[in-house]
Amino acid sequence: MAKIKKQPRPKAETPKGFRDYFGGEVTQRAEMLHAIAGVYHRYGFDALESSAVERVEALGKFLPDVDRPNAGVFAWQEEDEGDWLALRYDLTAPLARVYAQHRNDLPTPYRRYAMGPVWRNEKPGPGRYRQFYQCDADTVGAASMAADAEICAMLSDTLEAVGIARGDYIVRINNRKVLNGVMEVAGVLDHSHPEKFEAERGIVLRAIDKLDRLGTEGVAALLGEGRRDESGDFTEGAGLSAAQAGIVMGFIEARRETGAATVARLRELVQNSEIGRQGVDELEEIAALLDAAGYGADRIVIDPSVVRGLGYYTGPVYEAELTFEIFDDKGRKRQFGSVAGGGRYDDLVKRFTGQEVPATGISIGVDRLLAALREKGRISAQDQGPVIVTVMDRDRMADYQAMVAELRNAGIRAEVYLGNPRNFGNQLKYADRRASPAAIIEGGDEKARGVVQIKDLILGAQIAESATLEEWKEQPSQIEVPRDQLVDSLRDMLERQGKGQNG
């Protein structure tokens, strides 16, 4: 086992690149995933939760970001020279393993969704964590383009279900086969020697994937000799000739006003390439299916500039982008950008079984989508705090417990103050820190008179912000009600607050 250095007092720190999530951060993600699962379920997808730990040989070397070949997994060896195990780095590799392992018990096609954390042993950076959530849906065992069309329609429905309005997003579709056809025409793909120019094609893929960031000029440089960025760093190019690069650039810029026009343009570009024609046919088929199901260009479009940098895609690829503008770290306006992507990958299961199994799916970037919802004001980071029953008389804790039980039974989030009750100011500070909407006060005097005080902390905070100390002292935000009307009066106050905050 691990050799652990003895130390008198350990540091209380998350490991580098990891973080903790508190309150609303947790519940809002859970709610969003719940809404997404609802859509996936309606589409006939079944939940799957595979183990977080996989055998390293089952994961294989499919780490998505080929730009950083050192990017890795968290791995360790079982005792007694046992298996190497690792934390999953995505939800697709485990799906391939699960399907290969359980294929005799699973329906074919197998539609499944999965949501949960994945882990990457990468260098952490600002906003870049080594544990993050993914939320995937895939169809395994269906070669039909109807599977791809369905995934795109579902992605569109999902975005609307979580609160992204139509018009604020677009799902863009392309096809790797079309790009391969263009590569064939450009002379960097030879089907009798598939390994030839593999490195060049990798550079081309990644260059197109950076179109948003680098613009056409930057991409053109990467297709040719290479590119020196602002910092002076040089990225090697694919070494294509101007004519070759022109063919590829023509592909990137092939998008036309309508899907039909784009398809026609792509047909010209792939010329006689067999694989290219197949890709164009597939795009046309997906477009027709989506059209029939009512998904128009306001939701889903064919866009040849989408390639997805991931090596393993073999046919259609898709990406969902949020099109509204936000201000970036440097105060510049830019589109929010990609929140989900995917495509067809027909080779992943084959690693295990030797048989080619067609598969297609998407992965939603959970944290990005959550950030988008916060940006649009769909959710607020602050959880609604509990009503605080203050403790005026330590010996009557049983009374306060009974009171708080009464509130909870009425469905009101509530707690009794459990810290040292001596200093009443501390109790109100605590209520403030908890974002409590109200505090209940029942001292000896109130008890004797059969009443309780309800302090409206939302109104109180508003008064405190705007009023002078004299006005504040009058405490108009505090009301006295008979003890047996506590629940009703409190409920009225909470409702009034809710309206005030929405209005």
Next chain:
Amino acid sequence: MAKIKKQPRPKAETPKGFRDYFGGEVTQRAEMLHAIAGVYHRYGFDALESSAVERVEALGKFLPDVDRPNAGVFAWQEEDEGDWLALRYDLTAPLARVYAQHRNDLPTPYRRYAMGPVWRNEKPGPGRYRQFYQCDADTVGAASMAADAEICAMLSDTLEAVGIARGDYIVRINNRKVLNGVMEVAGVLDHSHPEKFEAERGIVLRAIDKLDRLGTEGVAALLGEGRRDESGDFTEGAGLSAAQAGIVMGFIEARRETGAATVARLRELVQNSEIGRQGVDELEEIAALLDAAGYGADRIVIDPSVVRGLGYYTGPVYEAELTFEIFDDKGRKRQFGSVAGGGRYDDLVKRFTGQEVPATGISIGVDRLLAALREKGRISAQDQGPVIVTVMDRDRMADYQAMVAELRNAGIRAEVYLGNPRNFGNQLKYADRRASPAAIIEGGDEKARGVVQIKDLILGAQIAESATLEEWKEQPSQIEVPRDQLVDSLRDMLERQGKGQNG
């Protein structure tokens, strides 16, 4: 990084001791956790999701099961001789780290709940996995017994919220200080030499914890010379004299008809022990608070036989047991048993900060509780399958997609068959495997006549079970409806099925 052996075809296998969860297994757990979170939230507890990975030194050596000191964590070292990291083995050790790290930003007391997988590097066995879910609620920073009373009340509410009826469970409370008082009286605890007899006290604790399984005779043996089990294995005892063991046994058997009587009996047993008296006072206080909040002996009782084997508890301990009977693997009737437990542990945060921080909490065994709900018929393992739109004419996939989109928009779980449509029998087999309630059929003939066929697969299966082939051929479970009445007719059928299954 990990050295990975090259192998032509990897085995598709979960690592030893891990498993995958499918469909209803995943969604039912999610629903149960959602219901539990609702109760915790109403009690004022905030969600916390700490990272799954911790620094080994932060986890410390608090592995709960002291019976198997080799039980461990999954750990690895960061590159370049960096930190040792490990997967969390419970949710309490991370809470202590989180509280120590963020204590200036968190409210005090800090009530938090957490739910998620934990990992144990243990030898797997039947039904014993190395990854499983826990669901915890803890209050940090509150010394008051009101915090413990609240946790017990919440545990009771939680069990009822997920579907365990009152009368089918009991929350039992005890106090370690009372036990320590008894040990003092028995002469195996000396406060001026706290390390003395530590091993003996450990054996006593674990012996009492096994009362359910071994009975009083077995426990008595373990308190004395030791015990030889049926297999012939010998477990060393605490070596107490008959008089000493008698005192401890008296404690275990101190439960009386009422809480007040039990408390009185315990007061006799702890005699002049200062710590013992403190423990009895605490139990009395908790009992009074619960009584005031309306939690009577039908839900929560004081029971001195509960000790919880875990070393770190320092005061009250609690356990929730399901009292209904089930048949065990060997066909014998027995009580379902424990599904949750916890207690007060005042030393965990101190490891980091040097300051004692009082804390108390519970952990629910998620898989055990789920199993109990299945046992009681509260949930069924089978998910409701989707309606299957069959593909009679491959060229009209667009029509079928439009049809399935219509069903989904009406809120009906539905999918189009995406496998090879040539063999219609395969489509029905698929529908069967998916537990589909209905299949939709629209061949060229139906299309021409503007109708669709709806096949009631639930009724069909019932007929197939009981009827002869001749009757089956009449297919009375299939109806023909006008195309534009598909949604309404299908909805009627699904409602009828729902009633039939409940009635």
